[in-house]
Amino acid sequence: MSHSSGSSSRKRGRPSSKSGPTNPLKPPFFKSSPFSDFGSYMTEKNRKLRDQFETDASSSSHGANPAITDGGDSQGIFKGVAIFVDGFTVPSSQELKNYMLKHGGKFVNYFSRHTVSHIICSNLPDSKRKNLRAFSHGLPVVKPDWIVDSIASNTLLSWVPYQLVEHAITETSKQLKLSAFFSEKGISRSHHQGILIQNETSLPDKCKGESTELTLSGADNFSQEKSLESKHIDTNDELKDVKSESEEDCSTSYVAGQSSDHLNRPHSTLTDPNFVENYFKYSRLHFIGTWRNRYRKRFSNFLSGTGSKNNNPNNNTENLRRIVIHIDMDCFFVSVVIRNFPELLDKPVAVCHSNNPKGTAEISSANYPARSYGIKAGMFVRDAKARCPHLTIFPYDFSSYEEVADQFYSILHKHCEKVQAVSCDEAFLEVSLSLNDNPENIAEIIRKEIFETTRCSASAGIGENMLLARLATKSAKPNGQCFIPPDKVNEYLDKLPISALPGVGYNVEEKLRMKEVETCGQLRTISKDILQKDLGSKMGDMLWNYCRGIDHSAVEAVQETKSIGAEVNWGVRFKDSKDSENFLMNLCKEVSLRLHGCGVQGRTITLKVKVRKKGAGEPVKYMGCGDCETISRSLTVPGSINDVASLHRIAKQTFASFHLDVKEVRGVGLKLSRLELANPSHKGIEEGRLELLFSSATRKGKQPVEQSCSTNHSREDAPSGAHPSSSSAVSQGRNISELPPLSHIDLDVVRNLPSEIFLEMNGLYKGELRKILESHKEKVYNSGSIEKKDCRQQDQETSMRMQCELEPSEASCSKSNYCESDLMPGSLSQVDFLILENLPDEVRADILKQLPPHRVENQLPESSKSSLSLGSHSKWFDMLRVRNCLLSEFLLSSATFLTPNINPSCEEWDAMVVNLCEFVKEYVSQKIESDIEELYNCFRLLKRLSTNSSLLLELYDRTLPFLQASVGEHYGGKLHL
Numbered sequence: 023m024s025h026s027s028g029s030s031s032r033k034r035g036r037p038s039s040k041s042g043p044t045n046p047l048k049p050p051f052f053k054s055s056p057f058s059d060f061g062s063y064m065t066e067k068n069r070k071l072r073d074q075f076e077t078d079a080s081s082s083s084h085g086a087n088p089a090i091t092d093g094g095d096s097q098g099i100f101k102g103v104a105i106f107v108d109g110f111t112v113p114s115s116q117e118l119k120n121y122m123l124k125h126g127g128k129f130v131n132y133f134s135r136h137t138v139s140h141i142i143c144s145n146l147p148d149s150k151r152k153n154l155r156a157f158s159h160g161l162p163v164v165k166p167d168w169i170v171d172s173i174a175s176n177t178l179l180s181w182v183p184y185q186l187v188e189h190a191i192t193e194t195s196k197q198l199k200l201s202a203f204f205s206e207k208g209i210s211r212s213h214h215q216g217i218l219i220q221n222e223t224s225l226p227d228k229c230k231g232e233s234t235e236l237t238l239s240g241a242d243n244f245s246q247e248k249s250l251e252s253k254h255i256d257t258n259d260e261l262k263d264v265k266s267e268s269e270e271d272c273s274t275s276y277v278a279g280q281s282s283d284h285l286n287r288p289h290s291t292l293t294d295p296n297f298v299e300n301y302f303k304y305s306r307l308h309f310i311g312t313w314r315n316r317y318r319k320r321f322s323n324f325l326s327g328t329g330s331k332n333n334n335p336n337n338n339t340e341n342l343r344r345i346v347i348h349i350d351m352d353c354f355f356v357s358v359v360i361r362n363f364p365e366l367l368d369k370p371v372a373v374c375h376s377n378n379p380k381g382t383a384e385i386s387s388a389n390y391p392a393r394s395y396g397i398k399a400g401m402f403v404r405d406a407k408a409r410c411p412h413l414t415i416f417p418y419d420f421s422s423y424e425e426v427a428d429q430f431y432s433i434l435h436k437h438c439e440k441v442q443a444v445s446c447d448e449a450f451l452e453v454s455l456s457l458n459d460n461p462e463n464i465a466e467i468i469r470k471e472i473f474e475t476t477r478c479s480a481s482a483g484i485g486e487n488m489l490l491a492r493l494a495t496k497s498a499k500p501n502g503q504c505f506i507p508p509d510k511v512n513e514y515l516d517k518l519p520i521s522a523l524p525g526v527g528y529n530v531e532e533k534l535r536m537k538e539v540e541t542c543g544q545l546r547t548i549s550k551d552i553l554q555k556d557l558g559s560k561m562g563d564m565l566w567n568y569c570r571g572i573d574h575s576a577v578e579a580v581q582e583t584k585s586i587g588a589e590v591n592w593g594v595r596f597k598d599s600k601d602s603e604n605f606l607m608n609l610c611k612e613v614s615l616r617l618h619g620c621g622v623q624g625r626t627i628t629l630k631v632k633v634r635k636k637g638a639g640e641p642v643k644y645m646g647c648g649d650c651e652t653i654s655r656s657l658t659v660p661g662s663i664n665d666v667a668s669l670h671r672i673a674k675q676t677f678a679s680f681h682l683d684v685k686e687v688r689g690v691g692l693k694l695s696r697l698e699l700a701n702p703s704h705k706g707i708e709e710g711r712l713e714l715l716f717s718s719a720t721r722k723g724k725q726p727v728e729q730s731c732s733t734n735h736s737r738e739d740a741p742s743g744a745h746p747s748s749s750s751a752v753s754q755g756r757n758i759s760e761l762p763p764l765s766h767i768d769l770d771v772v773r774n775l776p777s778e779i780f781l782e783m784n785g786l787y788k789g790e791l792r793k794i795l796e797s798h799k800e801k802v803y804n805s806g807s808i809e810k811k812d813c814r815q816q817d818q819e820t821s822m823r824m825q826c827e828l829e830p831s832e833a834s835c836s837k838s839n840y841c842e843s844d845l846m847p848g849s850l851s852q853v854d855f856l857i858l859e860n861l862p863d864e865v866r867a868d869i870l871k872q873l874p875p876h877r878v879e880n881q882l883p884e885s886s887k888s889s890l891s892l893g894s895h896s897k898w899f900d901m902l903r904v905r906n907c908l909l910s911e912f913l914l915s916s917a918t919f920l921t922p923n924i925n926p927s928c929e930e931w932d933a934m935v936v937n938l939c940e941f942v943k944e945y946v947s948q949k950i951e952s953d954i955e956e957l958y959n960c961f962r963l964l965k966r967l968s969t970n971s972s973l974l975l976e977l978y979d980r981t982l983p984f985l986q987a988s989v990g991e992h993y994g995g996k997l998h999l
């Protein structure tokens with residue numbers, strides 16, 4: 023029977039008002055038939071057809087259906103699917119029926135919303151389209167291609183991309199599109215999950231296995247495909263490639279956990295001017311990478327770094343032992359998203375931004391049932407689906423991860439004072455227990471509370487050190503705990519594969535395998551000398567310890583951040599230098615945001631660029647970076663920075679110095695190291711920083727934190743409104759014996775401290791800190807070398823800074839120390855104008871008097887002259903604040919780069935000259951007077967530095983004419999240098 027006849031016979035047989043006035047369910051023409059009414063006739067007919075279909079199906083599966091028998095999939099890919107074909111289709115209804123026969127599905131001749139799971143249809147007349155809900159009864163209306171493609175890929179594909187009408191499913195089942203769940207207004211995930219459940223239960227039972235996935239993939243939308251299509255109308259070959267790739271990837275994928283904007287977001291720098299911002303907004307790696315900053319802010323009260331107060335109420339330290347607990351949530355991302363789906367607990371589930379079964383999106387987390395199919399984090403979806411076609415994939419839900427992570431850490435901090443955060447779902451705890459206490463009890467209490475609060479399980483490993491605790495967690499997972507008592511350590515390690523030890527990668531494993539060493543027990547038979555000889559001193563030493571269960575690292579509540587940056591290695595495709603510049607600017611904005619978020623700035627800027635290797639084809643991963651070479655360069659500037667303009671200037675210059683074909687660039691990263699606390703005027707400066715400084719300084723001195731900072735205190739203890747030096751948390755309860763020894767204090771950090779913290783710290787050290795700084799300064803000045811000059815200059819800046827930051831009373835009493843003319847900066851470029859501007863008027867006037875007068879030729883416009891005149895300080899400061907010595911930073915970094923032992927190549931050298939010329943041109947052309955002031959100072963500085971370097975002299979000689987020509991062009995004069 024054809025699809026259309028099925029439909030018409032249904033209409034024909036429908037009881038009508040004309041059938042009989044008495045009982046419409048018993049029309050007169052059934053009176054003489056064996057069927058009591060039309061319903062029983064249809065039931066009987068359907069039964070017959072079903073039997074017939076099943077007989078055909080069983081003969082088909084036993085006979086001519088290699089797809090089922092050979093494929094080993096005796097159930098067939100359409101198990102649970104029952105189609106009803108409506109209207110003319112290609113392939114025909116009969117062919118579709120045969121496909122169902124062969125591949126385990128059902129073909130329903132007469133529509134019934136109770137037996138049909140999918141309506142197959144090639145076209146919908148307008149009338150049906152308008153009244154879709156009535157027509158479809160809430161079932162999916164899908165093109166026959168869905169069946170054909172599923173057979174071709176031997177997998178039941180999501181039907182969503184094959185919907186006949188885009189909104190078929192969303193309108194009919196009142197299901198919101200996934201994009202709506204992630205609107206900017208922040209509709210909650212639980213709402214979204216609630217809807218998913220609702221949808222699942224509303225589908226026929228037999229479809230439930232797939233329904234979660236199907237419903238989730240409701241975010242697959244054609245609009246995305248279409249928008250990509252329209253955006254990619256371009257004759258450029260590369261764009262064409264991208265088009266086909268993105269269609270392949272996006273047409274059947276959702277990008278969830280994101281706003282609807284994102285669903286329509288193009289997938290590369292080629293078409294998205296805000297690519298960097300979007301990339302980080304939706305990136306799981308970004309979430310993981312930036313999580314620590316959020317944690318620090320939220321739990322700053324707990325980050326005293328002391329942690330030495332005993333957990334045990336009985337404070338008798340003699341009878342206590344130190345135990346480390348490593349606690350880790352199980353399959354974190356999955357556990358969080360399936361909390362509302364208890365029926366999925368024992369089903370394979372993963373989290374990924376796309377569920378396109380052919381796609382190369384990476385699995386972020388897989389639950390343990392999924393792992394039994396070999397699915398793991400980092401695997402492409404297509405590989406995961408190949409291993410487990412019924413894998414349910416959920417989108418990210420970052421806000422819920424954050425919420426659960428907060429709950430997790432609140433519990434940990436409640437139970438333990440010394441918590442070392444490893445990641446959003448993993449931490450080390452150090453607890454002190456009496457010899458009789460069972461360490462498993464506390465782990466159990468914590469795990470129970472975590473589960474009751476978050477509805478997600480955590481596993482715990484317990485041991486005498488961090489190594490053993492971490493190893494024990496592996497044995498405990500999932501949802502368990504494991505204690506390795508001291509007398510069982512060797513036994514535990516004997517059989518443990520060396521690959522389970524932290525830090526053992528493929529290379530080390532291979533080298534040891536060559537020696538027939540595969541377990542820790544076997545590793546113990548090799549001497550330390552041999553290990554160090556074969557694997558290097560550090561690795562050899564570490565492995566020698568690890569295979570004996572020895573680990574000296576201490577649980578540390580505060581961990582130093584050494585660098586902050588951002589890197590994008592996906593979706594990077596530039597057409598021209600305008601693209602790359604725009605990208606760099608956005609990357610700098612991102613990095614600047616992160617630096618401000620942490621209240622720090624950095625002095626060393628590293629730019630890393632990934633460039634496609636010669637001959638490397640397009641990457642396997644869609645829009646990935648593929649086979650690349652990595653080039654990187656670091657520059658150290660004299661003053662730390664965190665503002666976008668400075669970062670961008672340096673990044674742009676460095677990028678240009680690589681002389682790359684931008685079309686070949688596949689990834690860019692920017693990182694700042696040598697971090698310092700940000701300028702006190704920055705909002706990023708937070709309370710508690712001094713605590714961080716103490717612990718970092720102490721670590722630097724390789725002294726365990728708890729030894730020097732034994733008193734527990736939190737900022738909440740500080741009485742409000744009291745004088746900082748006596749009331750702050752730092753001062754609370756501290757006496758000098760509890761502070762790190764002065765020799766452990768990092769003087770570079772101290773130099774840059776905000777005044778109130780410096781004063782507080784100096785007070786704690788009874789004035790010794792200032793003395794040390796001064797004597798250090800003397801030493802530097804007396805040691806005589808080219809470096810002295812820089813140190814001296816730096817110290818002059820420090821002196822200025824200290825002078826400026828001292829409280830008025832302190833400032834006046836120390837003035838004689840710092841305002842001596844020999845310590846004054848040699849040029850304006852060495853002055854921190856922000857500080858200068860904030861000085862009391864008389865102090866600033868004092869300092870300004872001692873600055874060397876700058877000279878600009880008379881031809882400069884009057885306006886420039888007046889703004890550059892020392893008499894009009896306020897205007898001058900305002901302007902200078904805007905551009906705060908950027909050029910000098912560039913020049914000084916160049917100077918660092920051009921030290922005699924580095925010897926730049928000709929290419930690098932030429933790049934330097936060309937870049938400087940361009941830089942100068944750009945500066946001058948903007949006609950900002952403060953820039954002229956800056957150029958003047960910078961070239962003076964360059965001239966001075968060039969007396970010690972022939973390279974710098976050449977740089978000066980080659981760029982000076984350029985500078986003068988530009989000044990002449992824009993101002994009609996030249997600078998006297």
Ligand SMILES: Nc1ccn([C@H]2C[C@H](O)[C@@H](COP(=O)(O)OP(=O)(O)OP(=O)(O)O)O2)c(=O)n1
Pocket residue numbers: 306307310350351352353354355356385386387388399400447448499
């Ligand atoms: N390649 C990776 C690794 C991890 N993560 C995310 C998802 C994880 O859920 C979370 C925590 O990482 P874990 O390594 O702790 O892995 P899981 O918690 O998923 O599993 P396990 O139970 O093994 O800890 O970080 C990720 O997105 N991509």
